[in-house]
Amino acid sequence: MHVDNLEVAINAHLPDILRRADLEKSTVKTLQKELESKLLMSLDTKKNYIRDQIEMYLKHGARHAFADSGEAPEQHGGAGKRGKAPRKRTVEKKKKSGRGKTKEVQDPTKPKGPKGPYMCFVGVRRPRLKQEKPTLSFPDISRQLGLEWRSMNAETKAKYVKMSEKDKTRYKNELEKYVPLNDHEMEKLREKQRERKAAGGLQVMYKCSPELAAFFNDGTVQINRKELTTRIWAYFKEKGLLDDSNRRYVFADAKLAAFLGMQAGDRFLAFTIQRFLKPHLHPL
DNA sequence: CGAGTTACGCTTCTACTTTC
DNA sequence: GAAAGTAGAAGCGTAACTCG
Missing domain, CATH: 1.10.225 (NK-Lysin)
Structure with missing residues (x-):
């Protein structure tokens, strides 16, 4: 090189x-x-x-x-x-903004910062460019916009400088009216965020397949993944299906085999149960 | 105590540009 | 560092339990 x-x-x-x-x-x-x-x-x-x-x-x-x-x-x-x-x-x-760490809740009523001339240009030009050349990727368009901006004459740029000035006024006005949320309101937002998180994948309710409902045989027709895992493991233990030589493995009894699509006596890794159960869970 | 396994919805990050 | 745009990737959260 x-x-x-x-x-x-x-x-x-x-x-x-x-x-x-x-x-x-x-x-x-x-x-x-x-x-x-x-x-x-x-x-x-x-x-x-x-x-x-x-x-x-x-x-x-x-x-x-x-x-x-x-x-x-x-x-x-x-x-x-x-x-x-x-x-x-x-x-x-940066130390704390690691991936996965939930971002600190931001006050959604806080005014957006003032846009510079280039951002005003991007706001106007990007949607048009995308329409003209739909195949361009986002970074491609960004590059192109930078190129256009650099080669733009002062006269054309002045339009966006003006827009930017306007946005500065907008920002100033909004900032004057802006009343930051109090601690109580911020705490409410944080609580909402926690709720969203807690309601993640495993809490989602699914409709049981007829086979799964028959397996439960207690009127259960809806279940979430968390509950299902708990109940299946309880069943493994109740029936003594765990392999004593390696308790990560399970032997299917006739009832399990019937709806999981295996043969009675088949030995399988218990963790993989999710894969077998998947076809029996239908989105509501 | 951490690795290993599964699912998948949700969240966060990344790609890139310039200006203030 | 935040401002605009968004698709797609990566990571998290969870239960269960064993093994090194």
């Missing part, structure tokens, strides 16, 4: 900048700015490269990121999609 002089220059300065930088506060952009002041030139065309280098540095330390061989790291240069450093977030990974 070819490395141009610019990249060599970046490699020469970036390690030092990174060592001194406060990574809690720095962003790729602030680091790029610092580089630019060192090299006395714009590095806009190299921002992806810089981002990749910073990411390598954070991951593996300076040695890997700035290999002196003059060879660019493999990740850079081309279609590689994985492992990109975040564009605008602080360079140091």
